[in-house]
Amino acid sequence: MKEHVDVVIIGGGVIGQSVAYYLSRSGVATTVIEQNRIGRKTTQASAGMLGVHTENDQQGTYYQFCQASRNMYASLSDELFSLSGIDIQLSTNGMLEIATNEEQKQRLQAKQKAFEGLEWLDGGGIRQRTSALTHAVGGLYMQQDGNVEPLAVCEAFKQASLGMGSQVIENCRVANIDRVRDVFHIQFENGGISADHVVVAAGANSGKWFEATGLKNPMIPTKGECFAIKPSDPSIEQTLFFHNLYLVPKRDGRYIIGATSYHYDSSSYTSTGGIFELMNRLFRLFPSLQQEELHSCWTGVRPGTKDGRPIIGEHPDVSNLYFATGHYRNGILLAPATGKLVSDMVLNRYVPASIERLFTPARFRKGRVRYANTRERTANGGS
Numbered sequence: 001m002k003e004h005v006d007v008v009i010i011g012g013g014v015i016g017q018s019v020a021y022y023l024s025r026s027g028v029a030t031t032v033i034e035q036n037r038i039g040r041k042t043t044q045a046s047a048g049m050l051g052v053h054t055e056n057d058q059q060g061t062y063y064q065f066c067q068a069s070r071n072m073y074a075s076l077s078d079e080l081f082s083l084s085g086i087d088i089q090l091s092t093n094g095m096l097e098i099a100t101n102e103e104q105k106q107r108l109q110a111k112q113k114a115f116e117g118l119e120w121l122d123g124g125g126i127r128q129r130t131s132a133l134t135h136a137v138g139g140l141y142m143q144q145d146g147n148v149e150p151l152a153v154c155e156a157f158k159q160a161s162l163g164m165g166s167q168v169i170e171n172c173r174v175a176n177i178d179r180v181r182d183v184f185h186i187q188f189e190n191g192g193i194s195a196d197h198v199v200v201a202a203g204a205n206s207g208k209w210f211e212a213t214g215l216k217n218p219m220i221p222t223k224g225e226c227f228a229i230k231p232s233d234p235s236i237e238q239t240l241f242f243h244n245l246y247l248v249p250k251r252d253g254r255y256i257i258g259a260t261s262y263h264y265d266s267s268s269y270t271s272t273g274g275i276f277e278l279m280n281r282l283f284r285l286f287p288s289l290q291q292e293e294l295h296s297c298w299t300g301v302r303p304g305t306k307d308g309r310p311i312i313g314e315h316p317d318v319s320n321l322y323f324a325t326g327h328y329r330n331g332i333l334l335a336p337a338t339g340k341l342v343s344d345m346v347l348n349r350y351v352p353a354s355i356e357r358l359f360t361p362a363r364f365r366k367g368r369v370r371y372a373n374t375r376e377r378t379a380n381g382g383s
């Protein structure tokens with residue numbers, strides 16, 4: 001292991017690995033430090049939807065960022081395959097957001113007016129595509145949205161960055177960051193490393209690094225549960241999105257069903273009540289799926305934030321310390337654009353002011369600065 005590196009990234013989920021990938025592609029070798037194995041926290045729990053239009057109701061900078069990130073997946077899929085040999089299983093079959101009552105129908109029809117390229121299907125049109133669905137009053141077909149296999153994306157970013165000279169240290173928890181003049185000292189249980197730049201991409205565990213560097217803790221860890229079934233005849237091709245349920249068909253024939261949502265809950269077990277509730281919602285819409293094989297169930301903790309926006313950018317008072325976190329339920333969708341954005345920031349390339357403002361960590365500044373720039377106090381990350 002090198003003793004001094006240019007960029008250390010704390011956290012090897014999809015966000016940290018994307019940052020590593022885009023920096024490596026620009027010739028900057030990175031070191032990702034991951035306390036478990038790469039991608040095995042929230043990234044692995046994700047359904048992998050690239051839901052630009054299920055996640056937005058109106059135009060704006062955030063919508064454009066989502067759209068740009070989803071669009072990056074098309075070329076990324078080939079690029080990552082040629083660099084890593086890993087297929088990220090990009091599905092381009094589109095998504096259907098479905099209304100089951102008049103109120104939802106009106107909301108979706110308003111959404112159709114807000115964006116170009118969304119097609120309205122009546123109840124018959126929806127059932128033509130998903131014959132197992134018993135009830136729909138209509139829905140929006142979002143042809144450009146799709147899904148990927150999240151762990152494959154993360155692993156492909158990792159392998160591609162390793163191939164370009166970056167390194168990954170797994171099973172190693174960062175306990176502390178100290179900064180003396182312009183150099184960061186990153187301490188683990190059994191040693192440490194120094195770096196010119198640090199990127200905090202610690203997912204739902206990022207809060208302590210904000211507090212340790214004088215900012216308010218912006219994080220709302222939000223537990224989510226899913227289950228998967230393995231239907232004997234997997235005929236649903238499009239991702240189906242309802243107001244309290246989704247069904248994501250995967251290339252291996254599984255349907256992923258999600259998800260519950262509990263704010264300020266970081267527990268890692270899957271509750272029987274949560275899965276029971278999801279099954280009830282599913283079987284009300286698709287009674288025939290009750291006969292299918294149950295494959296698995298799992299839990300993840302979404303890195304939510306207090307104002308609902310990701311936090312991507314340089315610390316307002318500590319130069320060369322960056323955050324890339326808070327992607328809540330859109331981290332897979334936003335990973336490519338986030339990795340590219342952080343890479344542009346670290347390399348002092350042009351970043352649109354609207355993007356910088358939207359995601360800046362400065363919105364969680366306290367009244368006073370506790371972490372000066374020359375000889376900072378120890379930033380203890382805790383456990």
Ligand SMILES: Cc1cc2nc3c(=O)[nH]c(=O)nc-3n(C[C@H](O)[C@H](O)[C@H](O)COP(=O)(O)OP(=O)(O)OC[C@H]3O[C@@H](n4cnc5c(N)ncnc54)[C@H](O)[C@@H]3O)c2cc1C
Nearest residue numbers: 011013015035043046047048049174203300330331332333
């Ligand atoms: C049920 C569920 C369904 C979801 N579905 C979707 C979806 O369909 N589409 C979508 O876009 N998003 C979805 N998401 C959200 C998505 O999974 C997250 O936004 C994304 O995984 C966040 O990635 P991350 O890299 O920030 O976090 P993580 O994947 O959690 O990675 C952070 C990493 O940091 C490491 N770490 C933390 N602290 C330290 C430390 N001190 N030292 C070293 N390492 C540390 C952790 O071990 C972890 O591996 C879903 C989430 C859940 C829970």
